[in-house]
Amino acid sequence: MKQDEKLFNLLNNLKPADKKEVLFLLKNPQFERKPCDSFYEFVDNPYYLGVGKDVWRRVKEEGDKIWKGILEGRYQEGICLWGIGSGKSFLAEIISCLYVHYLLCLENPHKYFNMTDDKPIVVVNMGTNASQAKNVIFAGIRRLIENSPFFQEYQPEILQTEIRFPKKNIALYCGNSQETMPIGLNVICGVLDEAAWYLDNEEKSIAENIYSTMKNRIVSRFGDKGFIFVISAPRYADDFITRLYEKSKGKDYVYASSFKTWEVKDREMMKQEEFEFNAGNEIWKVPMDFKNIAEANPEKFMRDFGAKPSMVLEAFDRDADIVERNYNPKRESPVDELGRFKEWFKATDSEPRYIHIDLGYKKDACGLAMGRFDGYDEVDGEKRPKVYIDLMLQIKPSETSKGEVVFEDVRRIVYSLKERGFNIALVTFDGFQSVDSIQILKAHSINAEVLSVDRDTKPYETLKELLHTNRIDFYRYEPFIKEYKRLELVKGKKVDHPLGGSKDVADAVAAVCYNICQRKVSGFFEYIKTTKPQEQASELQKWYELYRNQGF
Structure with missing residues (x-):
């Protein structure tokens, strides 16, 4: 019997899978x-x-x-x-x-x-x-x-x-x-x-x-x-x-x-009912699984789940009027017509307070906000932090300061808040000329550091989500409302004000919300509340570093 015939017979006696492998190896000796x-x-x-x-x-x-x-x-x-x-x-x-x-x-x-x-x-x-x-x-x-x-x-x-x-x-x-x-x-x-x-x-x-x-x-x-x-x-x-x-x-x-996420995920794994989402030049039919996410932050939903970021400069919040609808009408501003704190504005609890200061450039106003963690809102088993804004301020340059905000005056406001009993956990600045103020506040045993709201949209996305899910308690303050309603989104990556506008107070409120929501683990707040006042600064810093490093 010839060699070729022997090979042919051998192959015929192999199982189909083995035969397929042998033929492959004969053709591909590598x-x-x-x-x-x-x-x-x-x-x-x-x-x-x-x-x-x-x-x-x-x-x-x-x-x-x-x-x-x-x-x-x-x-x-x-x-x-x-x-x-x-x-x-x-x-x-x-x-x-x-x-x-x-x-x-x-x-x-x-x-x-x-x-x-x-x-x-x-x-x-x-x-x-x-x-x-x-x-x-x-x-x-x-x-x-x-x-x-x-x-x-x-x-x-x-x-x-x-x-x-x-x-x-x-x-x-x-x-x-x-x-x-x-x-x-x-x-x-x-x-x-x-x-x-x-x-x-x-x-x-x-x-x-x-x-x-x-x-x-x-x-x-x-x-x-x-x-x-x-x-x-x-x-x-x-x-x-x-x-x-x-x-x-x-x-x-x-x-x-x-x-889009729902175009990849097996359809039977999602709710069959759909809702319509306006994605600019097209209408998407989206499974109801995504409805809460889409309503809380439409732009973020469109980008993250719809794989479609904003293409042009547009309104940051397409329903910016929500800031008019969601303020607390039972509250009043703690600041009088002369810019002084009202007598009743004093701490009634020991909750940690977070302050953000947007130091104004030359001839710009300065924005300041203070707030605290306000418990959790639980939806479908998910605990989401709430925020209480104690104070919003737009500080304009005085005539005697040659058109510039005096940073020392801004720091005095922080000291005054501390004297009124507020447990100041952290003060953040936008970065502009903030080194000196940070060092001075630290010398007064007040934690301070830089937080820029312009690096990405996270602080503003946090604020928008809180507004759209009714998880922020704030009083009516015209500068904040006006600024929020006029915010613009530039190429999906930067929140800015229109030409001739401002966003100093809005920046401050967004930063406070972001700082609080970053520390959303309840144990953090409970621990700080039960710590002796003289130990709070050092313990707060330890917890802050721990949670920041772990991505909260």
Whole structure:
């Protein structure tokens, strides 16, 4: 019998799966075993990942498109501009594992790519910071590999921020935007998770630099066989991922998609009833699951879940009249017509007070606000903090001060509030000429630091959400109401006042609300209330640092 006939008979006697593998290996001698057939098989088969029931249909469909495009040499880049909670990070985890799986199936990965084997071939996952990088995508990848029979056959070494496969010299690395990625890595696949939020210490986007560095590294070592995967919800109009997505149109080598969260999540997992949401030039039909979020903060909902940031300068709050409807008519201003505190304005409790001062530029007014935590509002089992605003002030330059606000006079107001019995926990300033005031207040045993409301929209988003959910108690104060109603949103990333307008008091109120809601853990407030007055300053600082570092 001829050799070909023997081989033919041998193949015929094999099981279909074994026959398929043998034929593959005969055609592809660079492999020592056949990789899985598809993204679907890799996800569903318990030998590989076995997590198919946890992966939404749209994620599987898009993942299969991406992986097929990579294998066929069509895609060297992927962009997912998806809403939050849409499964894009899970998709990136699976693609990362697929790449490692493919490399492990090669007989000699380094030889296949014409490389020396002195350094590992790596898949890198980048996060916004060390904690996010480690606890989001990398933690997911780690769980997948730990529970996979296929990967366990290669005896991976699982470290804090790295997973090594010594047998083939393959590795998965965890990096972040605030560190320089180790020079010289053989990166074949790089994931930039939440790329729109890669910021430096001055809150400036550094995504472009990280993307270019990663892409150049991949191309220089693997040509068109590497892949860079950029995933994020948008941050603002014309941010990094939005621009990257627009530039990708017409480029055959780039996979790009944009989905709202509810377009990805399996429909049967959400309420069937829908509501209509006005997204500017279109009306969205949205599952009722998102109604409370959309009503509390329409712009944030549109950006975070609808993957559509504001495109032009527009009103910050499309229902700004809510500030007129939601003030407490039973309260009165604690300041008289001459700008003096009324006699009754004294502390009646020991609750920690938060003050923010927006120091005016030359000839500008100064805004000051003070408030406290006001308990919780519980909706559907979710506890949400409430805020009580004690004081709002617009301090204008006097005629004797040559058109400038005298900062010493502003500090005297803080001292006066302390003398009236208010437990001042923290005073924050916007940053303008605040160094001197911070040092002086600290010398008077008053915690003080910088908080800029112009770095991002978080303080104002906090204020808007409190207004729209009726969780803020404040008296009618015309400067605040006027300023809030005229606030503008610039490119979705900055809240500003119109030409000739102001936002000093609004800035101060927003900052106070933000400071209070950041410290929303009830234990914090209860502990401070029961601490002896002489110990409060140091203990407050300890708690403040603890909760700030943990992201509250």
